[in-house]
Amino acid sequence: MSNKHVYFFGGKSADGNGKMKDLLGGKGANLAEMCLIGLPVPAGFTITTEVCNYYTANNKQYPKDLRAEVEAAMRQTEQVMGAKFGDAKNPLLVSCRSGARVSMPGMMDTVLNIGLNESTLKGLIESTGNERFAWDSYRRFVQMYGDVVLDLKPTSKTEIDPFEKILEELKHERNVHLDTDLSVKDLQELVKRFKKAVREKKGKEFPEDPMEQMWGAVAAVFASWNNERAIVYRRQYGYPHEWGTAANICSMVFGNMGDDSGTGVAFTRDPATGENVFYGEYLINAQGEDVVAGIRTPKKIAELEKEMPEAFSQLMSVRQILEKHYRDVQDIEFTIQKGKLWMLQTRNGKRTGFAAVRFAVDMVEEGLITRDEALSAGRIPPDDLNQLLQPIFDPEAKRKASVLAKGINAGPGAASGKIMFFADDAEAYVNKHGKGVILVRRETSPEDIRGMQAADGILTAFGGASSHAALVSRQMGKVCVVGCQDLVINYDTRTVTVKGVTLKEGDDISIDGFTGEVMQGKVATKPSEVVQVLISKTLKPEQSRVYQQFAKLMEWADSVRQLRVRTNADQPDQAEQAMAFGAEGIGLCRTEHMFFGHIREMREMILAETSEARLIALAKLLPFQREDFYGLFKAMKGYPVTIRTLDPPLHEFLPHDPKGQAEVAKDMGVSVEKIAERVKSLHEFNPMLGFRGCRLGVVFPAITAMQARAIFEAACQLKLEGHTVTPEIMIPLVAFLPELQAQARIVREVAEKVFTEKQVRVDYLIGTMIELPRACIAADQIAREAQFFSFGTNDLTQTGLGMSRDDYGSFIRHYTEHDIVPRDPFQTIDFDGIGGLMKIGVEKGRHTKHDLKIGICGEHGGDPDSVKFCHAIGLNYVSCSPFRVPIARLAAAQAALGK
Amino acid sequence: MSNKHVYFFGGKSADGNGKMKDLLGGKGANLAEMCLIGLPVPAGFTITTEVCNYYTANNKQYPKDLRAEVEAAMRQTEQVMGAKFGDAKNPLLVSCRSGARVSMPGMMDTVLNIGLNESTLKGLIESTGNERFAWDSYRRFVQMYGDVVLDLKPTSKTEIDPFEKILEELKHERNVHLDTDLSVKDLQELVKRFKKAVREKKGKEFPEDPMEQMWGAVAAVFASWNNERAIVYRRQYGYPHEWGTAANICSMVFGNMGDDSGTGVAFTRDPATGENVFYGEYLINAQGEDVVAGIRTPKKIAELEKEMPEAFSQLMSVRQILEKHYRDVQDIEFTIQKGKLWMLQTRNGKRTGFAAVRFAVDMVEEGLITRDEALSAGRIPPDDLNQLLQPIFDPEAKRKASVLAKGINAGPGAASGKIMFFADDAEAYVNKHGKGVILVRRETSPEDIRGMQAADGILTAFGGASSHAALVSRQMGKVCVVGCQDLVINYDTRTVTVKGVTLKEGDDISIDGFTGEVMQGKVATKPSEVVQVLISKTLKPEQSRVYQQFAKLMEWADSVRQLRVRTNADQPDQAEQAMAFGAEGIGLCRTEHMFFGHIREMREMILAETSEARLIALAKLLPFQREDFYGLFKAMKGYPVTIRTLDPPLHEFLPHDPKGQAEVAKDMGVSVEKIAERVKSLHEFNPMLGFRGCRLGVVFPAITAMQARAIFEAACQLKLEGHTVTPEIMIPLVAFLPELQAQARIVREVAEKVFTEKQVRVDYLIGTMIELPRACIAADQIAREAQFFSFGTNDLTQTGLGMSRDDYGSFIRHYTEHDIVPRDPFQTIDFDGIGGLMKIGVEKGRHTKHDLKIGICGEHGGDPDSVKFCHAIGLNYVSCSPFRVPIARLAAAQAALGK
Secondary structure (H helix, E strand, C coil): CCCCCEEEEECCEECCCCCCHHHHHHHHHHHHHHHHCCCCCCCEEEECHHHHHHHHHCCCCCCCCHHHHHHHHHHHHHHHHCCEECCCCCEECEEEEEEECCCCCCCCCEEEEECCCHHHHHHHHHHHCCHHHHHHHHHHHHHHHHHHCCCCCCCCCCCCCHHHHHHHHHHHHHCCCCHHHCCHHHHHHHHHHHHHHHHHHHCCCCCCCHHHHHHHHHHHHHHHCCCHHHHHHHHHHCCCCCCCEEEEEEECCCCCCCCCCEEEEEECCCCCCCCCCCEEEEEECCCHHHHHHCCCCCEECHHHHHHCHHHHHHHHHHHHHHHHHHCCCEEEEEEEECCEEEEEEEEECCCCHHHHHHHHHHHHHCCCCCHHHHCCCCCCCHHHHHHHHCCEECHHHHHHCCEEEECEEEECCEEEEEEECCHHHHHHHHHHHCCCEEEEECCCCHHHHHHHHHCCEEEECCCCCCCHHHHHHHHHCCEEEECCCCEEEECCCCEEEECCEEEECCCEEEEECCCCEEEECCCCEECCHHHHHHHHCCCCHHHCHHHHHHHHHHHHHHHHCCCEEEEECCCHHHHHHHHHCCCCCEEEEEHHHHHHCCHHHHHHHHHCCCHHHHHHHHHHHHHHHHHHHHHHHHHCCCCEEEEECCCCCHHHHCCCCHHHHHHHHHHHCCCHHHHHHHHHHHCCCCHHHCCCCHHHHHHCHHHHHHHHHHHHHHHHHHHHCCCCCEEEEEECCCCCHHHHHHHHHHHHHHHHHHHHHHCCCCCCEEEEEECCHHHHHCHHHHCCCCCEEEECHHHHHHHHHCCCCCCCHHHHHHHHHCCCCCCCCCCCCCCCCHHHHHHHHHHHHHHHCCCCEEEECCHHHHCHHHHHHHHHCCCCEEEECHHHHHHHHHHHHHHHHCC | CCCCCEEEEECCEECCCCCCHHHHHHHHHHHHHHHHCCCCCCCEEEECHHHHHHHHHCCCCCCCCHHHHHHHHHHHHHHHHCCEECCCCCEECEEEEEEECCCCCCCCCEEEEECCCHHHHHHHHHHHCCHHHHHHHHHHHHHHHHHHCCCCCCCCCCCCCHHHHHHHHHHHHHCCCCHHHCCHHHHHHHHHHHHHHHHHHHCCCCCCCHHHHHHHHHHHHHHHCCCHHHHHHHHHHCCCCCCCEEEEEEECCCCCCCCCCEEEEEECCCCCCCCCCCEEEEEECCCCHHHHHCCCCCEEHHHHHHHCHHHHHHHHHHHHHHHHHHCCCEEEEEEEECCEEEEEEEEECCCCHHHHHHHHHHHHHCCCCCHHHHCCCCCCCHHHHHHHHCCEECHHHHHHCCEEEECEEEECCEEEEEEECCHHHHHHHHHHHCCCEEEEECCCCHHHHHHHHHCCEEEECCCCCCCHHHHHHHHHCCEEEECCCCEEEECCCCEEEECCEEEECCCEEEEECCCCEEEECCCCEECCHHHHHHHHCCCCHHHCHHHHHHHHHHHHHHHHCCCEEEEECCCHHHHHHHHHCCCCCEEEEEHHHHHHCCHHHHHHHHHCCCHHHHHHHHHHHHHHHHHHHHHHHHHCCCCEEEEECCCCCHHHHCCCCHHHHHHHHHHHCCCHHHHHHHHHHHCCCCHHHCCCCHHHHHHCHHHHHHHHHHHHHHHHHHHHCCCCCEEEEEECCCCCHHHHHHHHHHHHHHHHHHHHHHCCCCCCEEEEEECCHHHHHCHHHHCCCCCEEEECHHHHHHHHHCCCCCCCHHHHHHHHHCCCCCCCCCCCCCCCCHHHHHHHHHHHHHHHCCCCEEEECCHHHHCHHHHHHHHHCCCCEEEECHHHHHHHHHHHHHHHHCC
């Protein structure tokens, strides 16, 4: 821990700077940075994240020098602001704000107007000449402090906030409707009653000493790092709990001092579409929290030009300075106090996938950033590309749909689903049905995070493009429409009424995040623009700006990445899709999918009681397999095609219910008992660890021989027709070298026979899946036979962790929520464990064959962090599902750039 | 490959010696050695095992210098024997015998009397003056050569041997019953007909050229290395196929030259009981094969003293020379030709476990060998100790049993089971029922190997203590009675009749391998002498010689071994047994076995719907667990007791059938539907990889807390009563450090609470099972929390190989029979794979804590080869079931001695 705990900023100087996010948090670092580049920032100081961690680890004690450092920084602040903290004449008020290394919107606490008491209140009245403003500020301060620091919160979901209750009572007594209708006297009465409530509920007086107030706020901010929603949020995004938050003490400036004052938030460009327009909103005569909370719907930023031309022009200049300085789109908060602009915050703006791509490509073209910078994960998290590939509403269907209302398009995309009004209902529905919910709320708050995560889309009645709902949805890549004021939501009856139409919980609704439209029922979707250009060819490249920018980005990514990207596909159409998305081969063709298409013959093969009968059934399957491979090879135009021989346990092909068994029995002309008996005899206690993979081919070599024949007959035919074919035959579930040797021998023998028959030769490889821990440990032996390795990380994760993907649901959520595992190991490779096995496999394999080609074909091949890991351990390629191919290409580029 | 391919021996010189078994095979090396120490050996030469391997690898070609070397060696042989190979006057005849590095009795081929043809036959008649002997030898030669080299064998099991058929036909024509009744003319006719059969079936003449005959025999011997039964045999004993066999060309000497000739086999001590008496049998006027084949029952060796006092005295002197020279019990073959003794073979004698222990202890006491030598695995394979621990017949029950007959006690022990007459029936029965067969045969042959392996005991009507049945049974440690001549076995009716009693296939029979008694029905057993002394205390140490020798050997083993030996036990009586067998602690107490004893409360806990209800049910289980631990700790007298917290999936405690569910529902006062639903919800696709192990305790910490409380309450109580207690708490199925941390925290908290309540502290350790591949890979992390590791090699093998112990039966036999795996990985650790993971675990664990205590508690802990592996990788202890403890102690000693 360093000696310096407090960093001053203000005027045009600062102790810290924008690079010091780890120590000062994002907010603190950027406040310092803005001071250094001459922007108007209310002076203040940052107490470091290290102090937060010290405070947590040392039973809520502070480092001993802290108090002196804080007092010194407060003196500097007073000097710059020309006011004095706690002074009865010209009092300085401050806010205390949390600020972690990354933005965690709304997750932690803030206290405003610290320093107000009976004595400074008078000074505030004197210095502002506005008694009502002063009393209203005091009233707000006592309420907020009581809530955040003194913890006077509702104790249950149904209970009303105790301060709101007092407020409502007083309004009722005075017979007024709006807060603003309350007189100064009323506000004084309110403060009295608030303080009384504190006394009664907490058994102590509301603190009058400004320094005591400040320290209370600092403690509350530090404690809020470990509140439940912050923990859940960090877990969701994989941020370590060890980071801690800084506490920022900032001089207060007031947007609520009258109609020459205001407050707002803005993005330097449109964070939803990426368009290069100033994008934001503001409220006149309001405090900052009012805009974000989404309770009052603010005005669009463009209107500020008319209302306060001078302030607007200052803001436009700030916009330019910031983008040029930070070389990225900024998300800013500002306050105008009596015509003067103050900057309260800047940070890189969260953005949709659409915006991320457009920002990056535009900024390269504007000369602001390089191509390598454009590709960085900070600018474009690879998963966000997914948004460009997701379906959009079919215009035809939309035309016929009943558009109920239009809100603000805050998160692009098309989403349909059942209306749910409460986050926990949304979560429960999705846990049960997998997907299909639109969360409909007046506004959202941090408590709703998990429900938002579960929902396909979010629709709110209030709030603007910078509201909580909008910010969080964009970050999560959810379809989102906010501020749809025509919605009348009744939480009690669980209904929403729009222009006379009333929808209940569970009714279908559709929202268009591109246009803000809200439609009744489920509206049909169609492919995204990118998919229309690449796959369905219903759009020409020049008709789609989104496609063009996407294509440019992909081209840049391809020029730097070292990992090849293949796809997992077993149908010609899938293969073609993947090629369109940039796949450079098939990394995994699961032949069992083909067998399911010829289930009758497959069952005959399984039920065969002699090897002769098995051969006859296999002979029937041969032409189907040959045809399948022919189509696939042809579609892949000479790119390598990795074909995995039969893998799943045989009982997967047989029916397990009496009815199904009766059908099969009839179909095959054998007794039901025989089918039932065979199914029973194939039953396994742990099929994942049973008679499957190469074990099938080792015990029944005729199956492997048939598959090999189908592959080589198809390949030879194509070669004779003038095509190039590159088959790579992959033997699954190998643990022991002799398994691979036995299977390879069969494949080679069949190959030679077919080459002789067809009078043509085809180059091919024989390799193996590395999907068992033993295969990693014995990779040096296995590499003696294998011409390539492909990590099957699904099974490697299952066996390496002893964790079945079908069964781990009963404990994995407990595990992730209690930090037993850093994240779901089936989504991102468990680097320390499974990754360790992979490293051993790579090292040992290449020890035997130094240029051994190694890839990955588990689901992890499309997960960006896993792709980067694969790059780091020296794999040659990743393979993933067709729609993940662009994501893997970008992730591979980021890995190569070390970003 | 070396340049020298042929090693001469004869007179008192030899090119090779007894140490050259790898190159010359056991037989060849020992023939050379016997020459060197001056024993009478018929001269000859050995063609090396390298030539066999060359021949196999090079498409049946020999190294180019071989022919010249063989011819030179033949000249030397002729010189020593004073006769000439192929000579018409004084012909030398030779045998060609296989001989691998280890003895593989009856598995490979032999040809006798090579060199006989129409011309040399005359010389033989002249030189021996015995026309009938010469013609009988020729008849035998043609028959044997036709069978072995020319491959004129029956083509199906029902077909009669073609030569035997001709012989029977001729005897029928001549109206005689015995071979010996045939005249010289008849024998001449027989040879004619044999040669005609060869011509007809093989399309070529029987070879007349002696050298051609010899090369044919050599090729047949080399080829027999790869016949099916030899392969099966090697696989069973784990001998590599790469060894190859040598071919030994030895001058023929004849035991069938009249009543002054004979042949026999003997052991220098009794190989069944170990007693120091000369033990063997012989036949007058016979060739060696007649003794081993078990068709004529030979005389006991003691009778030779009366029949041929001079030859017997020579033999007794050879016995002493050999034991002194080889320092181990020898198994010899000899022939007496016209009164002169010739030694045909010597090798270390195969022995029962009883004999092995007695030989070793006696020889140390005789000053012949050292204690370290006595302990070597070559003398006492640890598994053989098992025989000393197996039950014997209860004398009380035996007295009442009907003793049908008495044979020769060839393999000690007590065995009861169903009568089976055919090896494949025995195998099939055991595959289905697990055990319980007595194989009853006239005699056994190498084809019966698998049936013998499957059977609990072997009973034959013919053959002596050196017959195939006796030799193989002793090697396998099977109970065996041979030469029980009162048995009349009818293979057709599948019955055996003994003194008027007829038993059918499937009837129960009992055989006593100590006494040779055969009894009807199943006779009750009682513990072995060793067990009677140690466990049931019904015998005093001084009453049992077997026990005393066993104890002495164990004491020697303990004085050299470095590995500690613990036991797997969860009941006080098991623990006491294991202590008596020398266990130094409990390495695995499975607490779930205790839960099965209180299944009602366990089910209540599982079916609990709230944590309150679960706590109530756990509180009911607490006193039971405490009592169980109290008993176990007390029994272990201060030795460490490793207690594994709850491990199996919860559904194992619930009934899966409707009837059982109805009972539970009634019992617990809940609806059947609820029980059924809960059972269903706990169902898992791969329970081995599911919600079990520490995952239960992590999600339901109250279970771990209850178990910890039971442990510490019991431990504290015992300590207060003045006992020493050393609990080691072991958390199962840990993959991630935080799992162990979470469980350890609970255990420590409970411990502190109990210590405060009881006002006493108990030292304890917290460690973990290492039974998942990830635990090995992340052992450095896990060791930060773990105070000890214990490898759970059952689960580590299941996950590391992706092979379920419950399901691998469908392919493992194919795997072992086709050399895909060297042996069953659940019996002996898969050194390259699972062993590799263990090594990583040890290295990483000790990297974090250099003195980390590491053990093993999987079934492998009682497997001698696995114990040696554990020693090699530096484990501190092994843990196994009580009856395996002595075996593990001996194996640990052998590991420490590097033997």
